[in-house]
Amino acid sequence: MFRKIAITAVLATAVFTASVVAHANVKDPDVQARMELMKKIGGATKALGDMAKSGSIDAAVVVENANALASHAGQIEAAFEKEATDPKSEAKPEIWSDKDGFLKIAAQLATAAQNLAGAPDTLPTAMGQIGGACSACHKTYRIKK
Secondary structure, three states: OHHHHHHHHHHHHHHHHHHHHHOOOOOOHHHHHHHHHHHHHHHHHHHHHHHHHHOOOOHHHHHHHHHHHHHHHOOHHHHOOOOOOOOOOOEOOHHHHOHHHHHHHHHHHHHHHHHHHHOHHHHHHHHHHHHHHHHHHHHHHEOOO
């Protein structure tokens, strides 16, 4: 279980760090907005993953970040409504050709975060669900850069 939490925390940190570099020189405002949203998702996920990894869990901070994550995940559908492109974009065309699959994973992320906000003591288990949703989405819908 600890290994799964540690891997999720490391992945969240890597995604968050990479997103800072990826946002430079983005021309399309819709792509920039999507990237900013994903950066917020990465930040909340990183905060939760760091707590889970350390074992030092502050319920109030868990609730705050879980609520932020749920809110941001709830914005994914609107952020990806328009098929905007940019050379810096990491969005695969599959987001639009398999919109239902993409939105299903976004909903799973939102649900996992909402559940965690209601039960902050479940952080270690919830990180597996959150990390699973992130990983599933990135494997199918994100270009590796």
